[in-house]
Amino acid sequence: MSAPLTINVLELTRRAGTLKDIEVSLPVADFAFGDDRIVATREIDVELHIESVQGGLVVQGETACSTTMLCRRCLREVSADIQVAIDEIYRSVPDNPDAYVLEGEQLDLMPMVRETVLLGLPDAPLCKPDCPGLCPQCGADMQSDPCQCQAQRTDERWSVLDQLRGQLGD
Numbered sequence: 001m002s003a004p005l006t007i008n009v010l011e012l013t014r015r016a017g018t019l020k021d022i023e024v025s026l027p028v029a030d031f032a033f034g035d036d037r038i039v040a041t042r043e044i045d046v047e048l049h050i051e052s053v054q055g056g057l058v059v060q061g062e063t064a065c066s067t068t069m070l071c072r073r074c075l076r077e078v079s080a081d082i083q084v085a086i087d088e089i090y091r092s093v094p095d096n097p098d099a100y101v102l103e104g105e106q107l108d109l110m111p112m113v114r115e116t117v118l119l120g121l122p123d124a125p126l127c128k129p130d131c132p133g134l135c136p137q138c139g140a141d142m143q144s145d146p147c148q149c150q151a152q153r154t155d156e157r158w159s160v161l162d163q164l165r166g167q168l169g170d
């Protein structure tokens, strides 16, 4: 497998100000996400502008993908175009906790890009903001197929109150 996100560090850091651009579309399988939020993403576009600076590399750019996720409440498929900006720094001597470590002759940017894509995914995708979800009792889709459980439960609650009232009345 080729490694389109692996760059030659020696070449780039020989002189500060050296630039390198990467523009690729990678099959989602390359990322091995193992995240059930992504159901049907085919490719992820990655655009990176790399600049060598004193003691490190600055990597800026963007990842973009069209994906299908499952609504957290009703499990309907939800399509989304997700774009996430990249603005990272790699340093041979990291001077802040956000900096990635720059070591060796070859640098694989894949882990950083992978993390960026994951961070860009919504934690709880919804098919619509007020999706009523599935009935916790019978599993019916309350958006298209409302069931009677909720009404029953309200009745039960009232009957409990009636019982309490009866006991208090004694």
Ligand SMILES: [Zn+2]
Pocket: 071, 072, 073, 074, 075, 076, 126, 127, 128, 131, 132, 133
């Ligand atoms: Zn939903």
Ligand SMILES: [Zn+2]
Pocket: 135, 136, 137, 138, 139, 140, 147, 148, 149, 150
């Ligand atoms: Zn129900």
